[in-house]
Amino acid sequence: MSEKVVIIGGGAAGPKTAAKLRRENPNIKIDIYTQEEIISYSACGLPYYIENIIQNPETLIMRTPEDFQKQNIDVHIKQQCLKVNTKDKTVIMQDLISGNKYEVNYTTLVIATGATPVIPNIANINLKNIFTLRTIQDGINIKNKMLESKRAVLLGGGYISVELMEAFVHNGLQVTLIEKNSQILKMFDEDFSQAVADYIIGKNPGQVSIFTNEDVVAFSGNKKGEVTKVITASGKEIETDLVILGTGVRPNTDFLEGSNIKLGIYNSIKVDKTLKTSIQGVYAVGDCTDNYNLVTNRYTWVPMGSTANKEGRCAAINIAGGSCFFDGILNSTITKYFDLTISIIGISYKEAQELGFQPEYAIVTKRDKAGYMPNTGTITLKLIADRNTQTILGIQGIGDGEVNQRINTVIPAILGKTKLETFMNLDLPYSPPYSPAIDPVLNAAQIVYHKING
C-alpha cells in the first residue's frame, strides 16, 4: 500500500499537521476527518467574536475544506472516529448525517481530537441557554443569546470565564461568576488572583459579582425550558438569561479504549518528544496529548492553541522523514480583562512550595516606561526563584502596562536555567518610550537575589 496519512480532528493541530506535511511532501496522501462542519479555526478567538470586537466568525477560520482541496488534502466533515485498530492499521468512522459506519486504513495515523468541556453534575443542567464554549457554533449560539440577554452567570473562574466576562460586560450584561474554589485563576498565587478579582469588580462597580467557595447545586427554568435561575449551596438564587459552563475540559480520547494507545495524565495521550504515541505509526498532537513540564520535570496536561500548532508542525516534519523535537512546555498563559493583562509562566510560589522547591519571591509594581513619559502604564510582577539553584521558577504579571514584554524576557531564562546573578544585569534595550533605565523585571530579579543572598 502506498503511504496514506489519516488525521482525526479538525481544530488547530490536525489541519496544521496536514498543511505542514503537504509542504514537506507534495505527494503523500492526506485525509482529515472531523466531527464538525468547520475546520481549521482559532477557538481562542471566540470570546472576541462573542464580545463583538470581531463581527464575522469566518475571520477565525484559517483554511476551508476547499483551501485544503487545492493542496490535495481531502477533508471529511461530520465524520466521527469510533475506534482505532492499531494492529490492522484501520479506524472505524461514522458518518454523523447518515449514521453509516465504515473502515478507513492508514499507514500513519495522527490523532488530533482535542478536548471537550466537562459537564458538571448539576440538577437541570439540560435547560436551554446553558452553554459550553469550544466550537464556532458554540460561539455563534452564545453570541446570539447574549445579544438579547440582560444577565449572565459564569461557572468556573478560569481564563475562558474572565474572557467571556469582558465580552458580556462590554455588551451591557449584569454578570456573576461562581467559583467553587477559594480563588479564581487557580494557577496564580492567591495575591495575584485577588488583585485580578479586585480589578474586575472595581472596573464596573455594581455590574459584576464574583463568588468564590460557592457551589452551584441546581438550575431552574421557565415553561419554555429556558434557564432562569442559578441556585447555590449557600442558598443564593441568581436570576439569569444564560449560563456558561467554564468548568474545565478533558481530552477527547474515549474512542481509544481498547486500542493499546497508552494514555497519560487525565487520560491525555502519552507522546514522546517526536509526538509519537506508544504505538508505531500513530502520532498525537494538540489538546488531546499530554505535555512535559520543563520546570517541574513532570507530565502535565495544559491544552493550548500555541502548543497545538507547534506539535502539529513538529509531527508533520517527523512524518515526512525529518527530525523535530518538541521538548515540552512552561505552562505559559496570558489573557486580558479589558486593559488588564494577566499572565503566568512556569510555576507559582504556592506550587513551588508544594513541589518541594525552596522558593523565594519578589513583587514589584512599576511604571512600564520612563516615569516622565506620557501614557505610561503600571505593571506588577511576581518573580519566583529557587534558593538552591538560584534560577527562576516562574513569573506572574498583571497590569495595564506592557506586561508581555517582561514575561517573555523570563521564558528563555527559565528554560536555560540562567542564574539570577546573570539575569538581573541582562542587557535589555532601553529607551524612555519603552522602559525605565532598569527594567522592572530586572528590579524583581535584583530583589529576589538580595533576599536569597543577603
Next chain:
Amino acid sequence: MSEKVVIIGGGAAGPKTAAKLRRENPNIKIDIYTQEEIISYSACGLPYYIENIIQNPETLIMRTPEDFQKQNIDVHIKQQCLKVNTKDKTVIMQDLISGNKYEVNYTTLVIATGATPVIPNIANINLKNIFTLRTIQDGINIKNKMLESKRAVLLGGGYISVELMEAFVHNGLQVTLIEKNSQILKMFDEDFSQAVADYIIGKNPGQVSIFTNEDVVAFSGNKKGEVTKVITASGKEIETDLVILGTGVRPNTDFLEGSNIKLGIYNSIKVDKTLKTSIQGVYAVGDCTDNYNLVTNRYTWVPMGSTANKEGRCAAINIAGGSCFFDGILNSTITKYFDLTISIIGISYKEAQELGFQPEYAIVTKRDKAGYMPNTGTITLKLIADRNTQTILGIQGIGDGEVNQRINTVIPAILGKTKLETFMNLDLPYSPPYSPAIDPVLNAAQIVYHKING
C-alpha cells in the same frame, strides 16, 4: 582616615552609585562632584522634552542636590576634576565659577564622567545655533531655538538624529539629515537601515530629506553670526535655522592622563566585572567605561543609560563590601520614529561575517497579534544565527507593532547560547490580543533552523 567615597560625575551613573551606596551603608562619607548645575537626570529623555511631549525639563531630574543632602550625600556642582593622583589618593578639582583649584582626598574614587560629543572639524563650526545634545541645558537651548525655527539640519545618522528628527518634524520644521557613510543607523544591516530611512521619508513626504555618502565641508552664517547654510562636499547648499551635531561621542577621560588608570578601547576606562579600574581603590561606571560584548567576546564601547545604572548599582554593592558582577553587554538598543519601533540586539549579519562567524539569517514580516484581531501592527524581524553553534547572534526588529516583546525574548537566549532547535519551540504565552498562535520570533527561528539544517 575614615572611609570617604568621592564620585566624579553627576549624570546617571555617579548619582546611582551614591544612592545605592547610601542604602548599603548608612554611615560612609559620600561626595559627588559635577561640572554641571543639574545632577541625576535622564539624558535619554531630552529628545522628548525637545519634541514637547514632556513640557518641563525638571521632570527628567531623578534627584536634586537637596534630595541627596537628605541622604547625607554632599553634591558639589560646577566643579571640574583636573587630575587624579592615585598614589596620594587625591584629586585636583577646579571651581568653575571662581576658578580656584583645590585638592580632595578619597579612600575610594568613582569615576563617572560620562561622554562628550565629538565636534567635527568643519569650517565655521563656531557659528550660533550649531548644537550638540548632552546636558539638560543643551536640551533647553535646542528647544528654544527650534520653537522659532522653520528648518533644521542634522549631522550624523545615529539614534539621536532619528529621535531629534521626530521632534523637529512633530514641530513642523523642514528637516535634512546628512550622513557621511552609506547608511543611517550603521549598526543595522543595510536592508533594515534602508527600511527605516524609507519609513522616515514616506511618513512626511516633502518635509524630510536624508542624504547619505555626503560630507559637510562648511557652514555659512549671517551678520549676527548665526548659521544659515550647510555646505556639502558634493556642492549642496542647504538653508537652515539650526544644526545638530549628532556626529558621535567620546569618553570623558582626558583628565586621567598621567594617572596610571588604564584606558581601553576609544580611550574609555578599562574596568573588570566588579567595575574596578586597574588601580586599587578606583572604580569607574557609566559612559566613560569600556564594555565587554558577550556575543563577540571582545571589548567595545557602547555608552547607554541602562548600562550606566546597572554599573552604578553594582559598583556601589562592591564598594560596600558586597559582591556584584556586571558581566557585559549585548549591544542592545531601541528607539522609535513616531510609530516605528527600531531595535537591534547582538550583532548584525554584516558584523557576524566580518568577525568570522558563519551567519545565516531569516527575515519575517508578520502581524503582531492574531490576524483577525482589530488594531494589529506589523513587525519585521531579522534573526541571525551561527551555522557552527546553531545559536542566535543577534536580532533586528522594526515595525509599528509590538517589536520589543519579541526582541526581549531573544536576549536571554543569546546570552545562554540556547540552541535554535530549542528556541524555535519556546513556550511563549499565546492569546489572540497578544500574538499569533506561533509567535513571529519563533517563525524566524524555524526558518533560520531550516536554512541551516535543510
